[in-house]
Amino acid sequence: MSDYMFMLESHLSADQFRVVDGVQALASASGVSLFLTGGAMRDMLGGFPVRDLDFTVEGSAIKLARTVEQKLHAAILSTDDLRKSVELRFPSGVTAEIGTAHSERFAKSGAKPQVALATIHEDLRTRDFTVNAIALSLNKASLGLLIDPTNGVGDIERKELRAIHNYSFYDDPSRLLRMVRFRVRLGYTVDERTKLQAENAREAEMLTKITPEALAAELRHIAKEPQSADLLQALEQEGLLTLYSPALTGPKANQPGFVKLQKARQLPPFGWDLRANCLPLFLCVLLEKLNAKEAQALLKSVALEKSEIASIQKLEAAAKKLDRDLKSPKLQKPSQLYKVLIKTPGEQILYLTVYSAQRIVQDRIRNYFQKYLPAAAEITDEVVAVAGVAPGTPKFQKTKEEMILKRLDARPKKPEPVPEPAPPPPPMSSFARGPGPRAPRT
Numbered sequence: 388m389s390d391y392m393f394m395l396e397s398h399l400s401a402d403q404f405r406v407v408d409g410v411q412a413l414a415s416a417s418g419v420s421l422f423l424t425g426g427a428m429r430d431m432l433g434g435f436p437v438r439d440l441d442f443t444v445e446g447s448a449i450k451l452a453r454t455v456e457q458k459l460h461a462a463i464l465s466t467d468d469l470r471k472s473v474e475l476r477f478p479s480g481v482t483a484e485i486g487t488a489h490s491e492r493f494a495k496s497g498a499k500p501q502v503a504l505a506t507i508h509e510d511l512r513t514r515d516f517t518v519n520a521i522a523l524s525l526n527k528a529s530l531g532l533l534i535d536p537t538n539g540v541g542d543i544e545r546k547e548l549r550a551i552h553n554y555s556f557y558d559d560p561s562r563l564l565r566m567v568r569f570r571v572r573l574g575y576t577v578d579e580r581t582k583l584q585a586e587n588a589r590e591a592e593m594l595t596k597i598t599p600e601a602l603a604a605e606l607r608h609i610a611k612e613p614q615s616a617d618l619l620q621a622l623e624q625e626g627l628l629t630l631y632s633p634a635l636t637g638p639k640a641n642q643p644g645f646v647k648l649q650k651a652r653q654l655p656p657f658g659w660d661l662r663a664n665c666l667p668l669f670l671c672v673l674l675e676k677l678n679a680k681e682a683q684a685l686l687k688s689v690a691l692e693k694s695e696i697a698s699i700q701k702l703e704a705a706a707k708k709l710d711r712d713l714k715s716p717k718l719q720k721p722s723q724l725y726k727v728l729i730k731t732p733g734e735q736i737l738y739l740t741v742y743s744a745q746r747i748v749q750d751r752i753r754n755y756f757q758k759y760l761p762a763a764a765e766i767t768d769e770v771v772a773v774a775g776v777a778p779g780t781p782k783f784q785k786t787k788e789e790m791i792l793k794r795l796d797a798r799p800k801k802p803e804p805v806p807e808p809a810p811p812p813p814p815m816s817s818f819a820r821g822p823g824p825r826a827p828r829t
Contacts (some may be wrong), residue, residue: 391523392531395423398431400658402479403440409459410442410451410483411525417454419446422507422522422534425484429518433543433573436658438611440483443522445507448472448487455485469502480660489513493558497596500558508536515562516569517542517549546574550581556588561601563588567625568609571618594630599690602630606689610669613652616645632685634677644672644741651740654756656764661733667698668734672741674699706738713739713748722792724751725759763791 396404407423414421425441444451452473455461461475464482472486488510491500505513511520517539524532533540542549548569556562563585570577577585612618620642622628628635648668655661674682686696709731718724728736740752771787772778 390531391533395431395523399437400481402477402481403437405479406440406459406477406481406483407525410455410485413454413458414444414451414525415527417446417451419444419451420507421451421525422488423525424486424507424511424522425514425519428521428523429539429543429573432521432540433518435573440481442483442485442525443488443507443510444485445488448485452485469499471502480662491558496557496593497560497598497601507534511536512551514551515555515559515565517551518569518573518575520551542578546576547578548573548575548581549578550584553584556585556593557591559601560588560593560597561605563594564597564605564622564627564630565608567621567627568605568612568618571614571621572612594627597630599688603689603691606631606691607666610665614649615652615669615672616642616649619645631673631688632677632681634681635673635685639676639681641672641676644675647741648672648737651737654740654753656756656760659760661736663733663737664698665734666695667702668738668741670699671702671738702734702738705732706735706742709735710739710743710745710748713751714745718751721754721759721762721795724755725763725792725795728752728755729763759795762795766791766794 395407399407411421422443423441424443426439427437427441429435430437442448448471449466452461452463452475455475456463459477461477461483464474464476466473467486470486470489472484474482474484476482488505488507489502490505490509491502491513493500507522511522511534514520517537519539520535520537521539522534524530524534537551548566550556550562550566566577566581566585569575609615609618609622619628619640623636623640628640674685677685712718712727713724718727736752736755739748743749766787768778768783768787771783771790774786774790776783776786
């Protein structure tokens with residue numbers, strides 16, 4: 388095993404590594420070259436948690452994605468017909484993108500690029516920043532080979548963001564937004580040459596070339612960022628938030644609301660996937676301080692899908708019902724609360740953390756995150772297997788759920804009292820000790 392494969396295994400969760408192993412096997416059987424690329428490599432090499440898996444194939448990504456859908460029971464979330472890429476969600480909750488290796492040429496700024504099939508090296512050289520242009524071979528003949536044509540590894544070590552070529556922000560002006568997003572998330576600085584390129588692009592009014600579709604795509608990425616308050620503040624300081632609405636300045640940018648959202652997203656235990664649809668909750672906070680006319684204008688300025696806009700009202704309605712359920716006096720036992728929330732979409736729970744005025748609701752959500760989920764995590768598959776139930780069977784899952792509920796309702800053992808040490812004996816008086824030795828006569 389190469390050093391990079393060992394690093395990959397140590398950085399991925401068990402579910403993520405199973406997905407990598409499964410996609411790797413299917414790609415090998417299909418005869419296409421597979422690489423792990425993009426954000427997954429950047430986060431792994433930078434020491435960050437890997438949020439999403441990014442695969443690139445020299446071949447048909449759509450064909451491989453359909454095989455993955457069938458064999459690994461993944462759900463196809465979206466398809467980019469231009470770049471021939473597919474976004475999937477696996478039963479374990481892991482999300483991944485499978486894209487076709489391609490090159491891009493821009494006839495004019497902000498326009499759709501001309502996309503052509505390419506090798507993995509050509510693909511990496513047409514990306515946005517060097518830290519996103521790294522690939523790891525998952526092919527049998529070159530397993531673990533690192534491909535880094537733009538020295539992205541060096542920039543990760545220096546914690547710098549560097550654009551790959553001089554016209555990066557002219558070709559795709561939405562990269563100006565993306566640069567701020569990566570700077571906040573990674574805590575990296577922007578190298579001086581890239582800063583100058585960005586300033587030149589802004590002076591050339593490239594921001595006006597950003598299409599509604601590109602604004603919507605970037606908004607979806609922004610909504611997933613856990614540091615929402617820090618990111619929105621940085622975008623406002625850079626004058627980029629007004630690209631979505633001129634009204635998004637000062638109090639209407641709703642910095643307090645995003646601070647609440649950022650704190651809410653820090654409540655779940657580390658590594659726990661809430662499986663939350665982040666966009667509707669993010670839009671609720673973004674639109675909160677705008678009047679109806681301003682909110683409607685913002686939604687028109689971006690090419691969001693109708694289902695995405697409708698999800699805002701659906702979230703509010705579902706969260707109100709959950710708020711009523713969590714106030715119920717019937718939820719006396721931890722297991723009862725756990726059974727309600729473990730099946731609830733994550734965005735509804737976070738919505739109440741941000742907006743519910745009920746103290747009992749806030750307390751119960753905090754207990755769920757801080758006490759019940761960590762306790763449930765103690766019941767691992769290995770613990771269940773000790774009971775003699777065969778893994779992978781319906782009985783195994785049922786037994787695991789029963790053990791979790793029993794664990795939650797078990798009263799914590801009271802620590803045995805530690806006996807207090809005996810007090811030291813009182814000092815003896817001079818009369819009790821008797822006369823001391825006499826001084827010798829001289």
